[in-house]
Amino acid sequence: MTRFLLRRTGQALIVAWGAISLVFVIVRVVPGDPAALILGPDASPAQTASVRADFGLDRPLAQQYVTHLGEVVRGDFGDSWRLGGSAMANTLDRYPATLTLAVLALVLTLAVGFPLGMACARRAGGVLDACVSALSLVGQALPSFWVGIVLILLFARGLNWLPSTAGSGLASAVLPAVTLAVPFVGWLARLVRNGALEEGGREYVRTARAKGTGEGVLQYVHVGRNIAVPVVTVLGLLLGNFVANAVIVEVVFSWPGIGSLMVDAITNRDYAVVEAAIVTITVTYIVLNLLVDALYFALDPRLTPENA
Amino acid sequence: MSAPALEAPARARRRTPRRTWIALGVLALFVLAGLLGPVLHPYDAVATDLPSRLLPPGSRTEDGSLAWLGTDQLGRDLLANVLAGSRVSLVVGLATVVLGGAAGLLVGLVSGYFGGWPDAVLSRIGDVQLAFPSILLAILLAGVLGPSLTNIVITLAVTRWVIFARVVRASALSARELEYVNSARLLGAGHLRILLRHVLPSCWQPLLVAGTVQVGLTMVAEASLSFLGLGVPVDEASWGATVSLGRDYLGSAWWISTVPALALALVVLCVGAVGDAFRDASDPRAQL
Amino acid sequence: MTTAHESPAAEVRDLHIAFGSGRDGTDVVRGVSLALHRGRVLALVGESGSGKSLTSLAFMGLLPAGARVASGSVRVEGADTGEFTPRQWRAVRGTRIAMVFQDPASALNPAFTVGWQIAEPFRRRLGDSRARAREKAVALMETVGIPEPERRYHAHPHEFSGGMRQRAVVAMALALEPAVLLADEPTTALDVTVQAQILRLLAERQRAAGLAMLLVSHDLGVVARLAQEVAVVYAGRIVEQGDLDTVYAAPAHPYTRGLMDAVPEAAAGEPRLRSIAGHPPDPGRVPDGCAFHPRCAFATARCTTERPLLRTLADGRRAACHHAESVLAGTAPGGPYGGSDL
Numbered sequence: 001m002t003r004f005l006l007r008r009t010g011q012a013l014i015v016a017w018g019a020i021s022l023v024f025v026i027v028r029v030v031p032g033d034p035a036a037l038i039l040g041p042d043a044s045p046a047q048t049a050s051v052r053a054d055f056g057l058d059r060p061l062a063q064q065y066v067t068h069l070g071e072v073v074r075g076d077f078g079d080s081w082r083l084g085g086s087a088m089a090n091t092l093d094r095y096p097a098t099l100t101l102a103v104l105a106l107v108l109t110l111a112v113g114f115p116l117g118m119a120c121a122r123r124a125g126g127v128l129d130a131c132v133s134a135l136s137l138v139g140q141a142l143p144s145f146w147v148g149i150v151l152i153l154l155f156a157r158g159l160n161w162l163p164s165t166a167g168s169g170l171a172s173a174v175l176p177a178v179t180l181a182v183p184f185v186g187w188l189a190r191l192v193r194n195g196a197l198e199e200g201g202r203e204y205v206r207t208a209r210a211k212g213t214g215e216g217v218l219q220y221v222h223v224g225r226n227i228a229v230p231v232v233t234v235l236g237l238l239l240g241n242f243v244a245n246a247v248i249v250e251v252v253f254s255w256p257g258i259g260s261l262m263v264d265a266i267t268n269r270d271y272a273v274v275e276a277a278i279v280t281i282t283v284t285y286i287v288l289n290l291l292v293d294a295l296y297f298a299l300d301p302r303l304t305p306e307n308a
Numbered sequence: 309m310s311a312p313a314l315e316a317p318a319r320a321r322r323r324t325p326r327r328t329w330i331a332l333g334v335l336a337l338f339v340l341a342g343l344l345g346p347v348l349h350p351y352d353a354v355a356t357d358l359p360s361r362l363l364p365p366g367s368r369t370e371d372g373s374l375a376w377l378g379t380d381q382l383g384r385d386l387l388a389n390v391l392a393g394s395r396v397s398l399v400v401g402l403a404t405v406v407l408g409g410a411a412g413l414l415v416g417l418v419s420g421y422f423g424g425w426p427d428a429v430l431s432r433i434g435d436v437q438l439a440f441p442s443i444l445l446a447i448l449l450a451g452v453l454g455p456s457l458t459n460i461v462i463t464l465a466v467t468r469w470v471i472f473a474r475v476v477r478a479s480a481l482s483a484r485e486l487e488y489v490n491s492a493r494l495l496g497a498g499h500l501r502i503l504l505r506h507v508l509p510s511c512w513q514p515l516l517v518a519g520t521v522q523v524g525l526t527m528v529a530e531a532s533l534s535f536l537g538l539g540v541p542v543d544e545a546s547w548g549a550t551v552s553l554g555r556d557y558l559g560s561a562w563w564i565s566t567v568p569a570l571a572l573a574l575v576v577l578c579v580g581a582v583g584d585a586f587r588d589a590s591d592p593r594a595q596l
Numbered sequence: 597m598t599t600a601h602e603s604p605a606a607e608v609r610d611l612h613i614a615f616g617s618g619r620d621g622t623d624v625v626r627g628v629s630l631a632l633h634r635g636r637v638l639a640l641v642g643e644s645g646s647g648k649s650l651t652s653l654a655f656m657g658l659l660p661a662g663a664r665v666a667s668g669s670v671r672v673e674g675a676d677t678g679e680f681t682p683r684q685w686r687a688v689r690g691t692r693i694a695m696v697f698q699d700p701a702s703a704l705n706p707a708f709t710v711g712w713q714i715a716e717p718f719r720r721r722l723g724d725s726r727a728r729a730r731e732k733a734v735a736l737m738e739t740v741g742i743p744e745p746e747r748r749y750h751a752h753p754h755e756f757s758g759g760m761r762q763r764a765v766v767a768m769a770l771a772l773e774p775a776v777l778l779a780d781e782p783t784t785a786l787d788v789t790v791q792a793q794i795l796r797l798l799a800e801r802q803r804a805a806g807l808a809m810l811l812v813s814h815d816l817g818v819v820a821r822l823a824q825e826v827a828v829v830y831a832g833r834i835v836e837q838g839d840l841d842t843v844y845a846a847p848a849h850p851y852t853r854g855l856m857d858a859v860p861e862a863a864a865g866e867p868r869l870r871s872i873a874g875h876p877p878d879p880g881r882v883p884d885g886c887a888f889h890p891r892c893a894f895a896t897a898r899c900t901t902e903r904p905l906l907r908t909l910a911d912g913r914r915a916a917c918h919h920a921e922s923v924l925a926g927t928a929p930g931g932p933y934g935g936s937d938l
Contacts, residue, residue: 015435018433137577206703211721212687226705
């Protein structure tokens with residue numbers, strides 16, 4: 001098991017390195033002259049030269065890359081010209097807000113999607129089942145920025161139940177978290193439903209029934225435990241997705257997370273912050289995937305590294 | 309891969325569900341609107357008609373014409389805007405899938421047919437990119453490249469090619485192992501000939517299925533980028549951009565944000581339904 | 597056949613089980629009556645598809661999806677289960693009537709420890725504390741012959757051998773001290789060497805607790821080791837039923853005789869392995885008259901039109917064959933394979 005996880009950690013490191021390199025290529029190589037990108041079209045030659053010197057852009061690309069990697073490993077992405085202070089510090093400041101949103105969205109998705117899926121499995125082909133399957137399609141088709149806007153319209157402006165912007169503690173996280181969760185609630189419910197239907201036909205369910213076990217315990221304990229492995233897997237992936245998708249939702253709700261920071265930074269050509277934000281989110285994403293791998297072992301007793 | 313002989317009767321037995329026909333109908337309307345709409349009912353991003361601003365759907369404007377879907381904050385007709393936006397959406401969705409699909413096809417064929425180190429390298433690059441949330445990559449690229457229709461297409465194609473490459477690689481890999489491909493190789497057929505005659509035909513169908521699904525996702529991605537101000541330039545109408553502009557008028561003019569978003573959701577939903585039908589048609593096991 | 601002096605612990609009367617509903621329904625079990633008595637083992641013997649497993653599941657109210665009791669009654673300790681609500685069924689299962697399944701590998705939940713699964717009824721049904729339930733489960737594991745039960749309590753099913761798993765399944769069935777035990781092919785999925793151990797365990801527990809037991813099996817050897825009474829089913833009907841010794845000594849139905857002939861008898865020295873020609877009929881296309889006639893060496897014209905009823909013979913057993921006496925006497929009415937009047 002340790003060896004398996006070590007191997008996965010190695011793979012994760014390679015992926016992280018790849019991601020950092022990709023960002024480097026996009027920011028420093030794609031635009032031709034990054035200094036022009038940073039300064040915009042109206043810069044004077046003197047300004048350009050000074051920026052080039054500041055960022056080490058006058059050195060060969062390979063050298064820039066090696067220096068950059070060394071700095072990234074130390075968490076040093078340079079300073080934000082707009083916000084002041086190191087880009088990483090600015091990013092980490094915003095990290096808890098994004099994570100709060102993602103975790104809350106995950107809790108919501110699970111709390112609604114799991115029982116919903118179980119209820120659908122109990123009456124497969126019934127009215128609820130059909131509704132959930134239709135809603136899951138619609139939920140995934142709706143663009144998240146618009147879902148956010150509608151929620152603001154309904155619950156913040158119309159009913160005045162919840163705040164539409166940050167500043168009121170956890171209450172203000174509810175609407176953005178719901179926005180993140182909407183496309184995935186129905187999707188998770190379908191996953192749980194299909195898993196429960198498949199497992200429900202297995203013989204151990206009949207054995208449990210023969211013991212006089214009630215249907216609720218049967219579904220949530222006996223079957224539930226067996227579909228836990230696929231569910232946990234997607235929950236890990238979902239959390240990663242939520243962190244990434246938060247970018248748009250944060251902009252809609254003016255939520256002070258990494259995503260809105262990054263979009264601000266992009267529009268203001270604050271590339272040190274952009275890089276720090278992207279690398280932070282990507283590393284979070286990769287670490288979550290690694291955690292899911294580790295959870296596999298904890299949840300499925302049959303699984304050994306040899307057959308994983 | 310299932311043999312074509314097995315597939316044919318399964319497909320013949322099945323009736324295309326009504327849902328698919330409705331979806332196809334909506335999509336046809338959408339394509340027509342994209343093609344003809346801006347001609348019949350032109351949208352001018354610069355023209356403003358301040359006395360007619362923020363009119364609800366169904367109102368008369370100052371000059372007496374009917375604003376079916378209302379007007380925006382500068383008095384521009386929302387219907388014209390949505391029609392123009394549909395063209396952008398359509399162009400971006402199709403162009404991205406064609407571009408990304410072509411790149412994915414090339415990479416997938418090389419990877420799946422030749423295997424070896426090119427496959428190893430290309431697959432690792434794909435892994436890295438898939439581990440990278442695609443929305444971030446799109447935002448970064450779009451931000452660096454600057455807003456233009458071409459840049460949007462390039463950006464989105466870069467984020468999608470891996471998906472196509474994966475699909476094609478899997479098909480090429482299984483086609484390579486087929487008996488007749490082996491015998492063709494033994495008979496001395498060149499790689500190019502085998503690729504074109506035997507491997508490529510088996511890749512079309514899965515590529516088409518993946519492409520259909522991706523058209524919808526690409527449209528949402530374009531709208532999202534435009535919503536963030538990183539998509540099409542301001543003088544082009546885009547559903548995402550219109551939704552974003554309407555945000556400031558949620559209380560007074562809900563239709564500005566809502567109409568283009570609904571149009572987008574409807575189209576994406578229909579593309580999804582058609583994609584599902586495609587998948588069912590190409591994979592008889594999917595309906596068991 | 598022994599006549600029962602006390603009321604049976606569980607019984608089915610004229611049980612019909614159908615797949616599908618209404619006119620499209622196909623009867624798979626067509627009029628089976630069985631009575632299980634305390635302290636006795638009744639064996640239900642037949643080929644796969646004969647409806648014997650369905651009959652045993654009907655006793656538990658656990659018929660698979662699509663199957664239903666079309667007519668007849670199932671009684672558990674005198675109560676007609678036809679009226680049972682799901683809650684009443686749950687109350688009976690495990691406490692009054694329990695079941696041992698065929699394949700212990702899939703009958704146990706792979707995600708929970710064996711101990712947890714054995715202790716579950718104590719906790720949920722009797723409301724025992726965690727510690728108390730554990731204590732009882734360990735004792736029960738000891739009883740069914742699982743060595744080192746304290747340690748194995750925490751093992752998952754995949755860490756058990758096939759025989760140990762079946763012991764665990766038996767333990768789960770016996771946990772709440774039921775009066776009736778159903779065993780559906782309890783040794784079929786096991787290694788030959790382990791089969792004997794499990795049979796010994798079942799026999800021992802049955803005797804110790806005075807259980808009324810239904811043993812479903814296709815294996816006449818297994819039946820001989822446990823049962824006092826045997827019922828042979830063919831195409832959803834009982835064709836012969838009686839004391840094990842009587843039936844085994846001389847079958848009165850050609851089908852039973854065919855089954856006996858198909859048993860390899862290593863001890864007898866002569867290779868007597870003959871299988872019955874042909875296949876059992878499809879449930880939807882059971883032949884008219886005697887369902888067995890196409891495969892029967894004793895069949896006459898009468899067998900093709902008139903269905904033989906289950907009737908009591910001189911020695912007390914019952915058989916559903918027009919020519920039972922001839923079968924017993926070992927003479928075919930019209931010569932082998934056919935008959936002059938056919």
